[in-house]
Amino acid sequence: MSIVIPAKDERDAIVPLLHEVLAGPLPPPFEVIVVDDGSTDGTADAVRAAALPAVRLLRHEKSGGKSRAVRAGILAARGDIAVTVDGDGQNDPKFLADLVAPLIRDPAIGLVAGQRTQRHDGARKKIASRLANRLRRAMLADDTRDTACGLKAMRRDAYLLIPFFDNNHRFYPALFMREGWKIAHVAVADRPRTSGQSKYGTLDRALVGIPDLLGVWWLRRRSASRPVAADVLERTDV
Known part of the structure; x- marks a missing residue:
């Protein structure tokens, strides 16, 4: 398994998070890939100085956004299963094994999405997120209450099948x-941010989210009649 941690300006949070991940419930062997997405606060230096085992560091000179950071980590991953954890410390690593379990149990599942039971955000952000989630579910029928949670587990080969674009992690x-994969959900707890600051505001999320939503709606309508995942599963069974 490969644990991918996108991080931007999370110097104070990243090393404590790495210690939690390494001491967490996932059995070895696994690797941890930190993708420093253009940080200017010394996040990469903190990871290097920690010199923790099984931790690899990738660094973008300029920030490309979370989706590009996740993509860079998964492309570099050596594991068949990739697990994503946000670098700000709000995702609790104690749920990592719960996320991986459905993938091991059912080969038809391609993605396991964490669903936050409680969010530590301001009221305006919560309301905006709730409305956006309702609109997304109505248009895409993705049966997922919370797509923005950073805790996810996925098959690497399944991830490589999906279209890539900026902010595709929200979809x-x-x-x-x-692509024909089943989706599973796991309830997870969100933690308060103890350092740094959020990289997203309510308005900027809305401005990029609406065109992206329309684009994914179009992609769903233009999907092939025979999903690629069906061929992948048939080859696996032979």
Whole structure:
């Protein structure tokens, strides 16, 4: 397994998070890939100085956004299963084994999405997120209450099938379903941010989210009649 941690300006949070991940419930062997997405606060230096075993560091000179950071990590991953954890410390690594379990149990599942039971955000952000989720579910029928949670587990080969674009991490359930994969959900707890600051505001999420939503709706309507995942499963069974 490969644990991919996208991080931007998370110097104070990243090393404590890495210690939690390494001491967490996932049995070895696994690797941890930190993708420093253009940080200017010394995040990469903190990871290097920690010199922790099984931790690899990738660094973007300029920030490309979370989806590009996740993609870079999964492309570099050596594991068949990739697990994503946000670098700000709000995702609790104690749920990692729960996320991986459905993938091991059912080969037809391509993605397991964490669903936060409680969010530590301001009221305006919560309301905006709730409305956006309702609109997304109505248009895409992805049967997922919370697509923005950073805790996810996925088959690497399934991830490589989905279309890539900026912010596609917000549409993983719909994109995996488009390729014929089943989706599973796991309830997880969100933690308060103890350092740094959020990289997203309510308005900027809305401005990029609406065109992306329309684009994914179009992709779902233009999906092939025979999903690629069906061929992958048949080859596996032979």
